[in-house]
Amino acid sequence: MTGARNLLDDLSAERAPPSMHFHRAAPPPTCSTMPTTVPYRSTEQAPQPPPVDTEEDTTGHPGSLNIEEEPLFAEELIQAAAAQARVRRVSKRTNNYTVQEDKMLVDAWLTIGQDASTGAEQKGTAFWRRIYVYFHEHQKYGHEAFETDRSDISLQKRWGVIQTECNKFQAAYDHVKRMPVSGMGMKDLRGLHELIAMTRAKEVELKAKEVELKRQAENNLIMNADLSTMSDAKRAWFEKRRKEILERPN
Numbered sequence: 001m002t003g004a005r006n007l008l009d010d011l012s013a014e015r016a017p018p019s020m021h022f023h024r025a026a027p028p029p030t031c032s033t034m035p036t037t038v039p040y041r042s043t044e045q046a047p048q049p050p051p052v053d054t055e056e057d058t059t060g061h062p063g064s065l066n067i068e069e070e071p072l073f074a075e076e077l078i079q080a081a082a083a084q085a086r087v088r089r090v091s092k093r094t095n096n097y098t099v100q101e102d103k104m105l106v107d108a109w110l111t112i113g114q115d116a117s118t119g120a121e122q123k124g125t126a127f128w129r130r131i132y133v134y135f136h137e138h139q140k141y142g143h144e145a146f147e148t149d150r151s152d153i154s155l156q157k158r159w160g161v162i163q164t165e166c167n168k169f170q171a172a173y174d175h176v177k178r179m180p181v182s183g184m185g186m187k188d189l190r191g192l193h194e195l196i197a198m199t200r201a202k203e204v205e206l207k208a209k210e211v212e213l214k215r216q217a218e219n220n221l222i223m224n225a226d227l228s229t230m231s232d233a234k235r236a237w238f239e240k241r242r243k244e245i246l247e248r249p250n
Contacts, residue, residue, distance in 0.1 A: 003101050097158055100146050101139075104160070105155055108134040127150045137237060 108131045115246075132152035139148055150158075223242060227235045 046049075097150075098146070101148055101150065102158070102162065104139050105131075105134055105158060108138070109159060128156050131155060 046064065047210075110129045112127065112134060129152055132155060134157060135150070136148075139146055222238055225238055225244065227238055
Protein backbone atom coordinates (compact mmCIF):
# COMPACT_ATOMS: atom_id res chain seq x y z
CA MET A 1 0.00 0.00 0.00
CA THR A 2 2.78 2.28 0.85
CA GLY A 3 4.44 1.63 -2.47
CA ALA A 4 1.25 2.30 -4.39
CA ARG A 5 0.70 5.59 -2.56
CA ASN A 6 4.19 6.75 -3.33
CA LEU A 7 3.72 5.91 -6.99
CA LEU A 8 0.45 7.90 -7.10
CA ASP A 9 2.12 10.87 -5.47
CA ASP A 10 4.92 10.78 -8.00
CA LEU A 11 2.46 10.75 -10.95
CA SER A 12 0.47 13.66 -9.46
CA ALA A 13 3.64 15.66 -9.05
CA GLU A 14 4.66 15.09 -12.69
CA ARG A 15 1.20 16.22 -14.06
CA ALA A 16 0.97 19.39 -11.90
CA PRO A 17 1.38 22.76 -13.92
CA PRO A 18 4.58 24.66 -13.44
CA SER A 19 4.55 27.35 -10.82
CA MET A 20 3.84 30.92 -12.13
CA HIS A 21 6.27 33.66 -11.14
CA PHE A 22 4.95 37.27 -11.23
CA HIS A 23 7.51 40.07 -11.93
CA ARG A 24 6.71 43.66 -11.04
CA ALA A 25 7.28 46.05 -13.91
CA ALA A 26 9.73 48.84 -13.29
CA PRO A 27 8.32 52.40 -13.39
CA PRO A 28 9.22 54.51 -16.43
CA PRO A 29 12.09 56.87 -16.02
CA THR A 30 11.12 60.42 -15.05
CA CYS A 31 11.71 63.19 -17.63
CA SER A 32 13.34 66.31 -16.31
CA THR A 33 11.81 68.45 -19.14
CA MET A 34 8.19 67.31 -18.68
CA PRO A 35 5.91 70.42 -18.16
CA THR A 36 4.26 70.64 -14.84
CA THR A 37 0.49 70.81 -14.51
CA VAL A 38 0.55 72.75 -11.30
CA PRO A 39 -1.35 76.06 -11.93
CA TYR A 40 0.18 79.43 -11.16
CA ARG A 41 -0.68 81.02 -7.92
CA SER A 42 -3.21 83.82 -7.99
CA THR A 43 -0.45 86.34 -7.20
CA GLU A 44 1.63 85.27 -10.17
CA GLN A 45 0.92 86.12 -13.87
CA ALA A 46 1.20 83.45 -16.47
CA PRO A 47 3.67 84.29 -19.26
CA GLN A 48 2.01 85.81 -22.36
CA PRO A 49 2.66 84.38 -25.81
CA PRO A 50 4.61 86.59 -28.23
CA PRO A 51 2.47 88.88 -30.49
CA VAL A 52 1.62 87.60 -33.94
CA ASP A 53 2.71 89.88 -36.78
CA THR A 54 -0.30 90.08 -39.10
CA GLU A 55 1.43 92.32 -41.68
CA GLU A 56 3.79 90.52 -43.98
CA ASP A 57 7.04 91.97 -45.13
CA THR A 58 6.26 93.74 -48.38
CA THR A 59 9.89 94.41 -49.19
CA GLY A 60 10.80 90.80 -49.66
CA HIS A 61 7.41 89.63 -50.90
CA PRO A 62 5.74 92.18 -53.21
CA GLY A 63 1.99 91.94 -53.45
CA SER A 64 1.57 90.59 -49.90
CA LEU A 65 -1.74 91.16 -48.16
CA ASN A 66 -2.21 93.25 -45.06
CA ILE A 67 -5.22 91.72 -43.32
CA GLU A 68 -5.69 94.80 -41.14
CA GLU A 69 -6.31 97.03 -44.18
CA GLU A 70 -7.76 94.71 -46.83
CA PRO A 71 -11.31 93.30 -46.53
CA LEU A 72 -11.51 89.59 -45.99
CA PHE A 73 -15.15 88.90 -46.85
CA ALA A 74 -16.68 88.63 -50.29
CA GLU A 75 -19.43 91.13 -49.51
CA GLU A 76 -16.92 93.78 -48.44
CA LEU A 77 -14.84 93.13 -51.55
CA ILE A 78 -17.91 93.60 -53.75
CA GLN A 79 -18.86 96.81 -51.98
CA ALA A 80 -15.33 98.17 -52.31
CA ALA A 81 -15.24 97.36 -56.02
CA ALA A 82 -18.65 98.94 -56.56
CA ALA A 83 -17.56 102.08 -54.72
CA GLN A 84 -14.46 102.39 -56.89
CA ALA A 85 -16.43 101.76 -60.10
CA ARG A 86 -19.13 104.28 -59.26
CA VAL A 87 -18.59 107.48 -61.23
CA ARG A 88 -20.21 110.61 -59.91
CA ARG A 89 -22.02 112.60 -62.57
CA VAL A 90 -20.96 116.19 -62.72
CA SER A 91 -23.53 118.56 -64.14
CA LYS A 92 -22.23 121.08 -66.65
CA ARG A 93 -23.47 124.58 -65.90
CA THR A 94 -23.70 126.92 -68.88
CA ASN A 95 -23.45 130.69 -68.86
CA ASN A 96 -26.49 132.88 -68.31
CA TYR A 97 -28.51 133.98 -71.30
CA THR A 98 -27.66 137.39 -72.70
CA VAL A 99 -30.17 140.04 -73.76
CA GLN A 100 -29.42 139.26 -77.41
CA GLU A 101 -30.16 135.58 -76.87
CA ASP A 102 -33.44 136.34 -75.10
CA LYS A 103 -34.54 138.69 -77.89
CA MET A 104 -33.61 136.16 -80.56
CA LEU A 105 -35.49 133.40 -78.70
CA VAL A 106 -38.63 135.55 -78.43
CA ASP A 107 -38.36 136.50 -82.10
CA ALA A 108 -37.98 132.84 -83.06
CA TRP A 109 -40.98 131.82 -80.95
CA LEU A 110 -43.19 134.55 -82.43
CA THR A 111 -42.08 133.81 -85.99
CA ILE A 112 -42.48 130.02 -85.80
CA GLY A 113 -45.67 130.26 -83.73
CA GLN A 114 -47.32 132.72 -86.11
CA ASP A 115 -46.36 130.81 -89.23
CA ALA A 116 -49.61 130.30 -91.15
CA SER A 117 -48.44 127.00 -92.66
CA THR A 118 -47.86 125.32 -89.30
CA GLY A 119 -48.97 127.59 -86.49
CA ALA A 120 -48.28 127.08 -82.81
CA GLU A 121 -50.48 123.97 -82.61
CA GLN A 122 -47.80 121.52 -83.68
CA LYS A 123 -45.88 118.78 -81.92
CA GLY A 124 -43.52 120.02 -79.27
CA THR A 125 -40.43 118.27 -80.62
CA ALA A 126 -40.88 119.57 -84.17
CA PHE A 127 -41.89 123.02 -82.93
CA TRP A 128 -38.79 123.50 -80.78
CA ARG A 129 -36.58 121.97 -83.44
CA ARG A 130 -37.75 124.68 -85.88
CA ILE A 131 -37.15 127.33 -83.23
CA TYR A 132 -33.65 125.92 -82.72
CA VAL A 133 -32.89 126.14 -86.46
CA TYR A 134 -34.32 129.66 -86.73
CA PHE A 135 -32.42 130.77 -83.60
CA HIS A 136 -29.02 129.58 -84.80
CA GLU A 137 -29.48 130.72 -88.39
CA HIS A 138 -30.33 134.28 -87.36
CA GLN A 139 -27.79 134.50 -84.56
CA LYS A 140 -25.07 133.61 -87.05
CA TYR A 141 -26.18 135.44 -90.20
CA GLY A 142 -28.74 137.92 -88.88
CA HIS A 143 -28.61 141.69 -88.48
CA GLU A 144 -26.95 141.44 -85.04
CA ALA A 145 -24.74 138.35 -85.23
CA PHE A 146 -23.42 136.81 -82.01
CA GLU A 147 -21.90 133.52 -80.88
CA THR A 148 -23.90 130.94 -78.95
CA ASP A 149 -24.20 127.16 -78.68
CA ARG A 150 -27.61 126.72 -77.04
CA SER A 151 -29.38 123.41 -77.61
CA ASP A 152 -33.08 122.98 -78.34
CA ILE A 153 -33.65 121.70 -74.78
CA SER A 154 -31.84 124.73 -73.36
CA LEU A 155 -33.96 127.07 -75.47
CA GLN A 156 -37.15 125.35 -74.33
CA LYS A 157 -36.17 125.67 -70.65
CA ARG A 158 -35.22 129.30 -71.12
CA TRP A 159 -38.55 130.04 -72.75
CA GLY A 160 -40.27 128.53 -69.72
CA VAL A 161 -38.38 130.96 -67.47
CA ILE A 162 -39.30 133.93 -69.68
CA GLN A 163 -42.95 132.88 -69.78
CA THR A 164 -43.07 132.48 -66.00
CA GLU A 165 -41.65 135.96 -65.42
CA CYS A 166 -44.05 137.48 -67.96
CA ASN A 167 -47.00 135.83 -66.22
CA LYS A 168 -45.86 137.24 -62.87
CA PHE A 169 -45.60 140.73 -64.34
CA GLN A 170 -49.01 140.48 -65.98
CA ALA A 171 -50.59 139.29 -62.72
CA ALA A 172 -49.05 142.21 -60.81
CA TYR A 173 -50.16 144.64 -63.49
CA ASP A 174 -53.74 143.34 -63.43
CA HIS A 175 -53.78 143.58 -59.65
CA VAL A 176 -52.73 147.23 -59.76
CA LYS A 177 -55.41 148.01 -62.35
CA ARG A 178 -58.12 146.50 -60.13
CA MET A 179 -57.11 148.53 -57.08
CA PRO A 180 -59.38 151.55 -56.44
CA VAL A 181 -57.59 154.88 -56.54
CA SER A 182 -58.40 157.20 -53.62
CA GLY A 183 -60.01 160.53 -54.60
CA MET A 184 -60.95 159.50 -58.14
CA GLY A 185 -64.49 159.01 -59.39
CA MET A 186 -65.68 156.64 -62.05
CA LYS A 187 -65.45 159.34 -64.72
CA ASP A 188 -61.86 160.15 -63.85
CA LEU A 189 -61.00 156.47 -63.68
CA ARG A 190 -62.58 155.86 -67.08
CA GLY A 191 -60.60 158.74 -68.57
CA LEU A 192 -57.42 157.32 -67.07
CA HIS A 193 -58.13 153.93 -68.60
CA GLU A 194 -58.75 155.52 -71.99
CA LEU A 195 -55.49 157.43 -71.74
CA ILE A 196 -53.65 154.24 -70.82
CA ALA A 197 -55.30 152.41 -73.71
CA MET A 198 -54.32 155.14 -76.18
CA THR A 199 -50.77 155.15 -74.84
CA ARG A 200 -50.51 151.39 -75.11
CA ALA A 201 -51.95 151.49 -78.63
CA LYS A 202 -49.31 153.99 -79.65
CA GLU A 203 -46.61 151.89 -78.01
CA VAL A 204 -47.82 148.80 -79.84
CA GLU A 205 -47.93 150.72 -83.13
CA LEU A 206 -44.43 152.07 -82.59
CA LYS A 207 -43.19 148.61 -81.63
CA ALA A 208 -44.73 147.13 -84.78
CA LYS A 209 -43.09 149.80 -86.91
CA GLU A 210 -39.78 149.17 -85.18
CA VAL A 211 -40.05 145.45 -85.85
CA GLU A 212 -40.99 146.09 -89.48
CA LEU A 213 -38.08 148.49 -89.99
CA LYS A 214 -35.73 145.98 -88.43
CA ARG A 215 -37.07 143.23 -90.68
CA GLN A 216 -36.72 145.44 -93.77
CA ALA A 217 -33.15 146.31 -92.84
CA GLU A 218 -32.37 142.63 -92.42
CA ASN A 219 -34.03 141.81 -95.75
CA ASN A 220 -32.03 144.55 -97.49
CA LEU A 221 -28.85 143.16 -95.97
CA ILE A 222 -29.70 139.69 -97.25
CA MET A 223 -30.72 140.83 -100.72
CA ASN A 224 -27.66 143.07 -101.21
CA ALA A 225 -25.08 140.68 -99.78
CA ASP A 226 -22.20 139.53 -102.00
CA LEU A 227 -22.52 135.75 -102.32
CA SER A 228 -19.27 135.29 -104.23
CA THR A 229 -17.13 135.62 -101.11
CA MET A 230 -19.21 133.27 -98.94
CA SER A 231 -18.81 129.61 -98.14
CA ASP A 232 -21.18 127.03 -99.61
CA ALA A 233 -23.21 126.71 -96.41
CA LYS A 234 -23.55 130.47 -95.94
CA ARG A 235 -24.38 131.01 -99.62
CA ALA A 236 -27.11 128.34 -99.44
CA TRP A 237 -28.63 130.02 -96.40
CA PHE A 238 -28.71 133.44 -98.08
CA GLU A 239 -30.26 131.98 -101.23
CA LYS A 240 -32.95 130.32 -99.13
CA ARG A 241 -33.68 133.56 -97.26
CA ARG A 242 -33.86 135.53 -100.54
CA LYS A 243 -36.39 133.07 -101.89
CA GLU A 244 -38.54 133.42 -98.75
CA ILE A 245 -38.38 137.22 -98.97
CA LEU A 246 -39.45 137.26 -102.60
CA GLU A 247 -42.32 134.84 -101.96
CA ARG A 248 -43.58 136.69 -98.87
CA PRO A 249 -46.60 138.93 -99.55
CA ASN A 250 -46.10 142.63 -98.93
